Amino acid sequence: MRVRYAETDQMGVVYHTHYLVWCEVGRTDYIREWAMPYARLEQEGCVLAVAEVNIRYLAAARYDDLVHVTTWIERVQSRAITFGYSLASERDCTQQRIATATIKLIALDGAGAPRTLPDHLLRRFREEVDTNTN
Amino acid sequence: MRVRYAETDQMGVVYHTHYLVWCEVGRTDYIREWAMPYARLEQEGCVLAVAEVNIRYLAAARYDDLVHVTTWIERVQSRAITFGYSLASERDCTQQRIATATIKLIALDGAGAPRTLPDHLLRRFREEVDTNTN
Amino acid sequence: MRVRYAETDQMGVVYHTHYLVWCEVGRTDYIREWAMPYARLEQEGCVLAVAEVNIRYLAAARYDDLVHVTTWIERVQSRAITFGYSLASERDCTQQRIATATIKLIALDGAGAPRTLPDHLLRRFREEVDTNTN
Amino acid sequence: MRVRYAETDQMGVVYHTHYLVWCEVGRTDYIREWAMPYARLEQEGCVLAVAEVNIRYLAAARYDDLVHVTTWIERVQSRAITFGYSLASERDCTQQRIATATIKLIALDGAGAPRTLPDHLLRRFREEVDTNTN
Numbered sequence: 177m178r179v180r181y182a183e184t185d186q187m188g189v190v191y192h193t194h195y196l197v198w199c200e201v202g203r204t205d206y207i208r209e210w211a212m213p214y215a216r217l218e219q220e221g222c223v224l225a226v227a228e229v230n231i232r233y234l235a236a237a238r239y240d241d242l243v244h245v246t247t248w249i250e251r252v253q254s255r256a257i258t259f260g261y262s263l264a265s266e267r268d269c270t271q272q273r274i275a276t277a278t279i280k281l282i283a284l285d286g287a288g289a290p291r292t293l294p295d296h297l298l299r300r301f302r303e304e305v306d307t308n309t310n
Numbered sequence: 311m312r313v314r315y316a317e318t319d320q321m322g323v324v325y326h327t328h329y330l331v332w333c334e335v336g337r338t339d340y341i342r343e344w345a346m347p348y349a350r351l352e353q354e355g356c357v358l359a360v361a362e363v364n365i366r367y368l369a370a371a372r373y374d375d376l377v378h379v380t381t382w383i384e385r386v387q388s389r390a391i392t393f394g395y396s397l398a399s400e401r402d403c404t405q406q407r408i409a410t411a412t413i414k415l416i417a418l419d420g421a422g423a424p425r426t427l428p429d430h431l432l433r434r435f436r437e438e439v440d441t442n443t444n
Numbered sequence: 445m446r447v448r449y450a451e452t453d454q455m456g457v458v459y460h461t462h463y464l465v466w467c468e469v470g471r472t473d474y475i476r477e478w479a480m481p482y483a484r485l486e487q488e489g490c491v492l493a494v495a496e497v498n499i500r501y502l503a504a505a506r507y508d509d510l511v512h513v514t515t516w517i518e519r520v521q522s523r524a525i526t527f528g529y530s531l532a533s534e535r536d537c538t539q540q541r542i543a544t545a546t547i548k549l550i551a552l553d554g555a556g557a558p559r560t561l562p563d564h565l566l567r568r569f570r571e572e573v574d575t576n577t578n
Numbered sequence: 579m580r581v582r583y584a585e586t587d588q589m590g591v592v593y594h595t596h597y598l599v600w601c602e603v604g605r606t607d608y609i610r611e612w613a614m615p616y617a618r619l620e621q622e623g624c625v626l627a628v629a630e631v632n633i634r635y636l637a638a639a640r641y642d643d644l645v646h647v648t649t650w651i652e653r654v655q656s657r658a659i660t661f662g663y664s665l666a667s668e669r670d671c672t673q674q675r676i677a678t679a680t681i682k683l684i685a686l687d688g689a690g691a692p693r694t695l696p697d698h699l700l701r702r703f704r705e706e707v708d709t710n711t712n
Contacts, residue, residue: 181472181482182327182465184320186373191316192628193595197450204449204508214449215508226594229633236627236690239320240472240483288638315606315616316599326494327461331584338583338642348583349642360460363499370493370556374606374617422504450595452588454641459584507588 177201179241179265189236195275196229199261202245203279206259222294224281227256231277241265243274252301254292256282311335313375313399323370329409330363333395336379337413340393356428358415361390365411375399377408386435388426390416445469447509447533457504463543464497467529470513471547474527490562492549495524499545509533511542520569522560524550579603581643581667591638597677598631601663604647605681608661624696626683629658633679643667645676654703656694658684 177198185191204214217224237243243265250260263275285291293301311332319325338348351358371377377399384394397409419425427435445466453459472482485492505511511533518528531543553559561569579600587593606616619626639645645667652662665677687693695703 178469180465181319181468182325185315186318186320186322187625187627188320192631193316193598196595196598197448200449201446213508223589225589225635225638227635229594229631231631233627233629240481312603314599315602321491321493326497327464330461330464331582334583335580347642357455359455359501359504361501363460363497365497367493367495374615449587450593453583454586454588454590456588461584 177243177245179237179239179243181239184239187236189238192233195231195233195237195263195277196279198243198245198263199231199247199259199277199279202247202261203259206247217294217297220294221286222291222297223284223286224257225284226279227282228280229277230279231275233275235265235272235274237263237265237274238267241267244271249301249305250278252298252305254298255290256280257293257301311377311379313371313373313377315373318373321370323372326367329365329367329371329397329411330413332377332379332397333365333381333393333411333413336381336395337393339379340381351428351431354428355420356425356431357418357420358391359418360413361416362414363411364413365409367409369399369406369408371397371399371408372401375401378405383435383439384412386432386439388432389424390414391427391435445511445513447505447507447511449507452507455504457506460501463499463501463505463531463545464547466511466513466531467499467515467527467545467547470515470529471527474515485562485565488562489554490559490565491552491554492525493552494547495550496548497545498547499543501543503533503540503542505531505533505542506535509535512539517569517573518546520566520573522566523558524548525561525569579645579647581639581641581645583641586641589638591640594635597633597635597639597665597679598681600645600647600665601633601649601661601679601681604649604663605661608649619696619699622696623688624693624699625686625688626659627686628681629684630682631679632681633677635677637667637674637676639665639667639676640669643669646673651703651706652680654700654707656700657692658682659695659703 183190183194207214246262248260251258258278258280261277264271265274283291283293313324317324317328341348380396382394385392392412392414395411398405399408417425417427447458451458451462475482514530516528519526526546526548529545532539533542551559551561581592585592585596609616648664650662653660660680660682663679666673667676685693685695
């Protein structure tokens with residue numbers, strides 16, 4: 177995805193919270209590819225709310241850079257899932273790592289109360305983690 | 311309201327769409343003061359959706375400036391209301407006009423279909439316009 | 445471009461100012477394709493600042509929709525250029541027009557003073573308008 | 579500070595990255611009150627760039643809530659400073675804690691290279707930490 181002018185700040189670099197929006201785009205694409213669109217998950221009465229964010233900034237992204245987000249599942253619990261991210265920016269064909277992050281999401285029902293993740297999703301998430309660690 | 315770092319872009323000035331967010335803060339304060347909190351209006355099944363925006367930028371706002379929004383009602387229709395705005399920024403005790411705008415809002419019900427504005431609101435909006443033009 | 449979760453508001457639709465960010469992405473792609481990256485223009489000491497925005501909202505875009513932006517040049521002046529935009533969103537393979545807009549940009553030098561557009565750009569912009577109107 | 583409509587998402591609550599923007603507003607006010615405006619610090623050739631963010635979300639903030647940010651200095655190093663934050667939202671006169679966070683900032687010079695914090699700032703930051711821990 178290409179860095180938008182709206183995402184820069186007066187330091188001439190990307191304002192730090194936009195990295196987290198990119199993580200979300202990465203996560204959404206990731207879930208869509210091997211499971212289901214996140215929009216459908218919400219229609220099933222399960223929203224994933226951000227419970228914890230840890231991010232380390234390594235270098236600055238700049239306007240018009242291409243940003244690449246690598247997303248993986250770090251940990252699965254019955255009511256929560258933690259994603260890991262590695263962000264890189266590309267400029268003149270050279271890539272640079274700009275951040276690493278983990279974001280923990282908890283499952284909520286329509287009323288905002290904690291619930292367990294839908295079984296089919298839980299099963300797929302766990303398979304995914306097993307595949308990655310073997 | 312003070313300009314936030316997050317609102318600047320790499321030109322060193324405020325990114326243009328934030329002026330419209332400030333207009334909304336001005337409008338919300340305006341409605342709250344003489345009528346009712348906008349949040350309650352939504353609970354009554356009436357949302358005001360932005361239908362048209364016209365804004366002219368006169369000067370740049372900068373980080374840490376104080377922004378003043380003057381809001382008035384420009385026109386009232388049974389299903390729509392148009393607000394007028396004048397924005398000024400203050401720095402070192404001197405004020406400068408930075409933009410003028412009009413934003414037309416249409417009333418929608420919970421399902422997103424056009425509806426007329428609640429009577430009590432319509433009456434108050436019209437009184438307000440009469441007061442301003444006399 | 446796909447609608448991001450961060451771009452929605454509590455009405456369940458996209459918050460109105462993001463349409464203008466998409467217009468900018470459309471404009472940037474447009475300039476890149478037939479002329480030069482906008483980033484290089486800034487390095488040449490010419491920034492394009494938004495001077496006027498007019499946008500009419502026709503329908504709501506929603507999370508996960510695909511947004512298509514059509515960009516064209518509406519008018520060229522020696523110190524200003526006005527772009528026209530048509531925005532459509534796509535969901536389940538049907539497209540819907542969601543907004544039309546015009547955005548006028550003025551050319552500024554590094555110090556923020558008005559200047560004329562670089563000759564090579566002015567020439568290309570004008571050719572483009574002629575092509576469109578013939 | 580009052581929650582803006584632009585800050586909500588389609589879950590009907592505030593989108594998570596805005597909490598970090600509020601932290602920044604809290605930090606800016608904090609530095610302004612007992613030391614100097616951050617804008618002046620940047621003019622002196624010292625920018626504070628976000629190097630690490632850790633935030634835990636405890637409850638959701640909603641549109642029109644009043645948000646209170648408590649800011650303190652968690653740790654001072656010669657080239658970095660870590661702020662701690664506690665965020666609460668207020669609605670109908672009852673307050674609720676909505677998040678706790680730490681944000682580590684590193685000092686950069688105009689060219690983006692790491693530098694030590696200006697002496698006068700370092701001294702004041704350290705006094706502040708001593709006062710808090712005694």
